[in-house]
Amino acid sequence: MPADEKPIASVWTRPRRGREQLSREQIVAEAVQLLDTDGLESLSMRKLGTRLDAGATSLYRHVANKDELIELVVDEVYGELEIPATDTADAADWRTLAARSAYSLRAMILRHPWVASVLGQVGLIHLGPNVTKMSERMAAVYKAAGFPSDETGHAMKTVISYVIGMATSEAAYLSLIARSGKSEREFIESLRSGGGEDPQVEDPGKARDETFDYGLRRVLDGLQVRLDEIPGDAAE
Structure with a gap:
């Protein structure tokens, strides 16, 4: 990679933050519940923050945008699959x-x-x-x-x-x-x-x-x- 070329940012490569009142796991779990109940069109950082009793700013410390949040929730539900070895x-x-x-x-x-x-x-x-x-x-x-x-x-x-x-x-x-x-x-x-x-x-x-x-x-x-x-x- 050229020295002046920055790596593509990803939620999977970003270091996790230390102990905070709100964790990435809490955000993802609540987002899955919101999606299951109200559908994809209902998902927004503001609405999710309200459900978590936290401001959108708190969410952005863990997730940069809605696209990253979708990556996280999809990976979460993929963990439910039972694929035989x-x-x-x-x-x-x-x-x-x-x-x-x-x-x-x-x-x-x-x-x-x-x-x-x-x-x-x-x-x-x-x-x-x-x-x-x-x-x-x-x-x-x-x-x-x-x-x-x-x-x-x-x-x-x-x-x-x-x-x-x-x-x-x-x-x-x-x-x-x-x-x-x-x-x-x-x-x-x-x-x-x-x-x-x-x-x-x-x-x-x-x-x-x-x-x-x-x-x-x-x-x-x-x-x-x-x-x-x-x-x-x-x-x-």
Whole structure:
């Protein structure tokens, strides 16, 4: 790096401040609660400061701006993911490991619907510890499966893209139901014009799970076809 060129500032490389009444962990925890309750459009340093009974100036001692705050909260919820280590099962069972990772990512997005809309702006310069760790674990699943090194990331991103797309749509649907004040079953029944039994009405949560699972299995089927095409020494 040239002597006159300054490194790009990042919340992950900035030294933490010493003991203060308000900590970065408190700020992040409260921000996640605010986002879960009111959505991304409600997030502001001023509103967050009010919830913490602190001025915005106190927050800026720990977080330079809203973009840095988003990096922190995304990394926080990424820590909820349960990504199995590749040494916990035979590599031949990669589909099970990939599916478990996908289910965990979907569950996290449904708990925090706002996260899907900000994933694209996180980690462009520096990755937080949870995002780094979980991304490496997910990539290891596809590497152990036998994908060549130049395809590992593509395989992982293909599955992640499916999960984010499905979970984002699902979260928007559930938010609409929540605003209606009805249960999911009541909401579906109110849209039906005919009678008769409908599994989607009887157990709508199960129906959503089955829809997600069907698509995930077909995506993994496609990746398995690609794996079967790869020569045995190509993944070395």
